[in-house]
Amino acid sequence: MVFFRRLILMLQFLTRIPIKYESDITTEDFGKALALVPIVGLVLGGIMGITYMLLIHIFSYKISAIIILVEYIFLTGGIHLDGLGDTFDGLFSYRSKERILEIMRDSRVGTNAVLAVIAVMLLNYTILTEIDKHYMLKVIILFPVAGRLGSIVGASLSTYARKGEGMGKSFIDCCTIKELIVGMILYVAIFLLVGLSRGYIIMIFPIITAVLLIKYFSRKIDGATGDVLGAVCELNQTFYLLAVYAVLNFRG
Template sequence: MKAFFIGLQFLTRLKIVNQTEWDIHDFGKSVIYFPFVGLVIGAFMAALYWLLADYLPIQLLALLLVIFEFLFTGGLHADGFMDTCDGLFSGRDRERKLEIMKDSRVGSNGVVGFVFLTLLKWQLVANVDPKFLWELLLFLPIISRYSLVLSIRLFQYARPEGMGKAFAVYSPKSTLAWATLFATLPVLYFRWDYAVFLGIGILINFILNSYISKHLGGVTGDTYGFVIESSEVLLILAAIAMGFTVL
């Protein structure tokens, strides 16, 4: 359980057990439980929706859901998304792109990317069929955090060191197998709805990480966040394309 609580504290603002000392091996083991961390995030998102759905118009509720997710995760993935936008779309050579991504300052590409990300998430969530929305809010974070496991275990790290490197080096060899098992468990309840979106999420992960690896020579901690945020937007878009829409 210690590894799970470390993962929960790292990926969210929720601190059930306050971990003040981070053992690098426990840090690596926490990767196994990322789909469960996604479940916790999704449960809070779905609960917020059910609590407010009868009282707020969908446009306002959708905006609150997007804001809540950013706050609940501490903006961790959004920060990686912005840094990746700054470097990946800078038009510079590979080494310069990686240097730009390490810069703590946010550039114009990052700002524009974040604005588009927020607006897209807001409007896409607002246009999902309310009968299906609670399910989507619940299992999207599970799929996107499982996608993080795929990024860590299946793609080469671009830097010689970094926090993301610790995940790749110290996560057990059985990490992918266990995380895949945990990530597929919701199929028992959601059945084909979840299975289809899980498959789409895996495909999106491979496309995005292959593109990133081609231009950066591998993945980084920042690109992990970029893939999570981009995956969620694309999965909501897929839901609308598949007919789960109010239009």
């Protein structure tokens, strides 16, 4: 029952999938439920994969790829892209820690946010259109799984950067190494289940990039926030696609 409640919580919070289910939840539930986000990623990837299979019978390969990325934004409500933009606006303002956190909380969108989101979406689209069509379906399914691994790694390996309350506090404070281990087991199991060619090699890269990203961001503000977790998620997806392309095209 706890598993089901927490999985539904993550689907409701991190996606726009209409799920009408109410239950008593605690602050702890948010952090503990992060262990299940690889499953949320699989749900998103499954929907995107089905859409892709339908689209390629009507549209070209490139048009199908861009529609899939638009669908991803719709399914997630752009929650992680928003975190990416806020993080880049703050961290690359080169201000004090306190000022960086203020900028990250500001609802206004700055130049760094726009550039970061555009760059990530362009990279995602370009890499997807360069990947062999025979692997495309499995690559799409695993795309959001790799991203959400970044959120677990980020929350479990960092502390909350703000002094008061915030959206990411319950995630970061209550997500421990135990949740990371559970999440990693689910992540590896999903990769093996989907069976992407050389997937056992590819799945290592999102783990490494997630650790490096959270360490880099945390050093800037002495911890992490909900926005930072979103940024790690989005960047991890792009690095995953880069790893897929590099590994599948390696001729050594």
